[in-house]
Amino acid sequence: MHARSLPVMIIRMSSASLITDLAAASRILAAHGVVDSFGHVSLRHPERAGRYLMSRAVAPALVTPDDIMEYDLDSNPVNADGRSSFLERFIHGEIYKARPDIQSVVHSHSPSVIPFGLVRVPLEAMFHNAAFIAKGVPVFDIREKFGSTDMLVSSREKGAALASVLGSKDVVLMRAHGSAACGGTLQRAVFRAVYTEVNARIQHWTMALSSGEGMAVLNADEGRLADDVNQNAAMRAWELWRSQVRAQVNW
Numbered sequence: 447m448h449a450r451s452l453p454v455m456i457i458r459m460s461s462a463s464l465i466t467d468l469a470a471a472s473r474i475l476a477a478h479g480v481v482d483s484f485g486h487v488s489l490r491h492p493e494r495a496g497r498y499l500m501s502r503a504v505a506p507a508l509v510t511p512d513d514i515m516e517y518d519l520d521s522n523p524v525n526a527d528g529r530s531s532f533l534e535r536f537i538h539g540e541i542y543k544a545r546p547d548i549q550s551v552v553h554s555h556s557p558s559v560i561p562f563g564l565v566r567v568p569l570e571a572m573f574h575n576a577a578f579i580a581k582g583v584p585v586f587d588i589r590e591k592f593g594s595t596d597m598l599v600s601s602r603e604k605g606a607a608l609a610s611v612l613g614s615k616d617v618v619l620m621r622a623h624g625s626a627a628c629g630g631t632l633q634r635a636v637f638r639a640v641y642t643e644v645n646a647r648i649q650h651w652t653m654a655l656s657s658g659e660g661m662a663v664l665n666a667d668e669g670r671l672a673d674d675v676n677q678n679a680a681m682r683a684w685e686l687w688r689s690q691v692r693a694q695v696n697w
């Protein structure tokens with residue numbers, strides 16, 4: 447399928463199926479150890495680009511379609527109805543503002559990734575499924591603009607600073623905190639979040655074997671070529687992961 451046809455496909459899908467897919471994405475990320483009691487996934491509203499959808503503040507493995515709320519891009523809830531919001535929702539709103547091409551964002555504290563935000567060793571693309579990493583993965587250090595904080599991206603200003611460090615990349619690390627992975631579809635953002643964690647694990651193993659010397663990682667051209675193919679790989683993975691959620695719940 448050509449990349450440019452995907453947003454059209456999303457708009458044609460019913461809102462109900464998008465909402466159930468977003469709830470399923472939360473459970474998929476939990477099943478892969480990307481999110482635990484914390485972390486969240488969002489989807490830009492398919493018909494109103496100035497809005498996004500995300501669950502109320504609840505552990506990702508427990509999300510149901512009834513938990514999905516709508517936000518404006520300043521991350522104000524528009525249909526809270528007594529439900530509470532994630533403190534770090536500004537990560538999502540500010541990335542959607544800065545990057546019109548992004549339709550979905552995952553924020554997580556997945557453990558294998560965190561060391562790469564603490565040291566000067568860059569996260570690199572260890573294998574084809576993680577080709578998007580070959581573009582480079584910047585590190586957001588909240589200290590640079592905000593000094594000592596509780597580390598949370600809990601305001602529009604902090605979200606905007608994070609989005610500016612993300613720039614044109616697909617993943618951004620957050621020093622001593624976690625990361626955010628983005629995609630042009632929900633499926634690609636989930637795929638990238640899962641494979642950012644897997645890639646980090648493989649990089650730890652590879653560096654233990656090689657002491658970090660001479661790792662034959664994907665170069666930028668290989669990354670671009672493999673990332674094009676991963677459009678289909680993300681859909682194959684999604685079909686499997688979505689069916690596993692469907693086996694546990696009736697939506």
Ligand SMILES: [Zn+2]
Pocket residue numbers: 534553554555598623624
């Ligand atoms: Zn966080």
